[in-house]
Amino acid sequence: MIPEPRLVEVRKNVLKQNDVLARALRERFREAGVLAVSLVSSPGSGKTAFLEKTLRLLHPRYGVAALVGDLATENDAARLARSQAPVKQIITGTVCHLEAAMVQNALNGWDLQELDFLFIENVGNLVCPSSYDLGEDLRFVLLSVTEGEDKPLKYPTIFNSADVAVITKSDLANAVEFDEPAARRNIQAVRPGMEVFKLSAKTGEGMTAYLEFLEGRRVRSRTAAGVSK
Amino acid sequence: MHELSIAMSIVDLAREEAELRGSPGVDVVYLKLGPLSGVVKEALLFSYEIACQQTPLEGSRLLIEEVPIIVNCPACHERRYVQSIQSLCCAECGTPTPEILEGRELMVTALELRQ
Numbered sequence: 001m002i003p004e005p006r007l008v009e010v011r012k013n014v015l016k017q018n019d020v021l022a023r024a025l026r027e028r029f030r031e032a033g034v035l036a037v038s039l040v041s042s043p044g045s046g047k048t049a050f051l052e053k054t055l056r057l058l059h060p061r062y063g064v065a066a067l068v069g070d071l072a073t074e075n076d077a078a079r080l081a082r083s084q085a086p087v088k089q090i091i092t093g094t095v096c097h098l099e100a101a102m103v104q105n106a107l108n109g110w111d112l113q114e115l116d117f118l119f120i121e122n123v124g125n126l127v128c129p130s131s132y133d134l135g136e137d138l139r140f141v142l143l144s145v146t147e148g149e150d151k152p153l154k155y156p157t158i159f160n161s162a163d164v165a166v167i168t169k170s171d172l173a174n175a176v177e178f179d180e181p182a183a184r185r186n187i188q189a190v191r192p193g194m195e196v197f198k199l200s201a202k203t204g205e206g207m208t209a210y211l212e213f214l215e216g217r218r219v220r221s222r223t224a225a226g227v228s229k
Numbered sequence: 230m231h232e233l234s235i236a237m238s239i240v241d242l243a244r245e246e247a248e249l250r251g252s253p254g255v256d257v258v259y260l261k262l263g264p265l266s267g268v269v270k271e272a273l274l275f276s277y278e279i280a281c282q283q284t285p286l287e288g289s290r291l292l293i294e295e296v297p298i299i300v301n302c303p304a305c306h307e308r309r310y311v312q313s314i315q316s317l318c319c320a321e322c323g324t325p326t327p328e329i330l331e332g333r334e335l336m337v338t339a340l341e342l343r344q
Contacts, residue, residue, distance in 0.1 A: 007341050010246050014238050014260075014335045096231055128231035130267035131335065156314045157267045160329075189316045192325035 018132055021100035025107075025135025032112035033227035035218040036120065038098075038134050040158060041142035042151075043124030046168040046201060048076045050142065051121055053201040055083035057211060062116040067106045069098040069123045076121070086110065097128035100135055116218060126155040137221055144169040145178035149186060156190040164213075165191075167198040170205055232272040235335070236280035242337055244285055252342035254285040259341075260293050263334035264314050270295060298332030 013019060029036045039047045051066060058064045065086040068076045077089035088106050090098060103120060112118075120136060122129045141162035143151050146169060152159045159165065165187045173180065180198065187194055197213070199206030243255050262270060270293050277291045302309040302319035303326055310320040318325045 006344065007339060008246070008250060009339050010242075010337045011339075012242055012246070012337050014235060014242060014337060016242075017238070095234070127267065130265075131231065131235070153315045157265050160265055160314075160317070161267070188325065189318075190314070192317055192327045194327070 015131065015133075018100045021104055022133035022135040025100055025104060026137070028112060029118065029135065029137065030221070030225045031227075032115065033222050033225065034112050034115045034118050035138070035214070035221055036118045036134075036136040037138045037140060037214070038120040038122055038136040039140050039142060040122045040126070040129045040162065041124060041144075041168075042126045042147065045124070045142045045144040045147060047121050047124065047142055048079055049201040050166065050168055050199075051119055052080050052083055053204070053207065054119065054211070054214075055080060055085040055087075057207065058117060058214075059083055059085045063114045064117045064119070065110065065115050066119040066121065067103060068121040069102070071096070071123060092123060096123055096125050097132055098122050098134055099132050103134050117214070126151070126158045130158040130161040138163045138217065140164045140166050142166045142168050143183065143187075145173045146176050149179045149183040152183070152186040152190045159187065159190045159194075162191070163195070165194055165196045166210070167196065169200060169202070170198050171200040171203045230272060232268060233276040233280065235268055236273060236276035239277065239291070239337060240280045240284055240286050243289075243340055246337075246340055247285065247342055250342060252344070254343040255289045255340050256343055257290045257292055257341035258286075258337060259339040260291060261334045261336045261338050262293050262295050263332040264295070264298055265329065265332040266335040268335055294338075296331060296334055299330045300326045301328040301330055302326055303328070 041047050055064055066080055067088050067090055069090040069092055071092055074089045077087045080087040090102050090106050120134055139162040141159055197210040199210055243258050247255050281287045298311045299308050300311055302324055304322050304324040312318045312320055
């Protein structure tokens, strides 16, 4: 018998299981004509307020639903449910990020055909979620005006993994002397060409432009997928 | 800190590959790691030792090759290094570019199997 070589080539992605599941999810979203949007940010940057406002503005004109990840408590799901949209909490326990399998499990019992938009709120964390594809069409990274303009430079990987940046809590910008040009410069440095929205979920400032963008993306991805619903 | 779960995935992957080849264990795991993978080398090495405990990989080594970010520069029409992870601009001509060709790697490239 010829002995196996001692050094063997493998070339396999460590997160291949997650990647395979994420690809399957993306395909399911595409077939059902759902635009899947995930949100990542540090804790306290206003993801839930932003999402609640988004759900309120889109529902009931569109079929919208949300999955929300947290280490513990169902508080966010209860808050988001006030929008009347279907919401499910994913409690991750000690896990600091969402993975594709968690999204897949949470979707059980939902008919994707009834949805136009699915939002996935990740655990508040600017590090770990960057490694995991969730099958989303768009990843939004949120940066609140109270956090400091250099966040993109401190967390370049997550900004790079996202498609769109959203500057939140714009109603507080003057109070905290937020340097918007610097923030925009830093975003462009780590992710050249990135689309940026500045808005306030509280006052509604900037929400229209962002919603128009979302609606445009939905039409675009449906046209590309040949979905006619 | 998600490096422990990543380390456990590496151990699972290496174990599967070793079993597939009828090997009783693994001495060395070779890993390619890009700066945009979101994984920190030191934390991964630390977690790897823990993840190996009480598995056929106990006592094995993780050898990490850190690879640079490489982009396609739209001005040079060439593969280029970037100025830094904080400045995704062509290192030669300074043109910003989001077109990342390499740098997200988190890949087991090879194994040294026990005979």
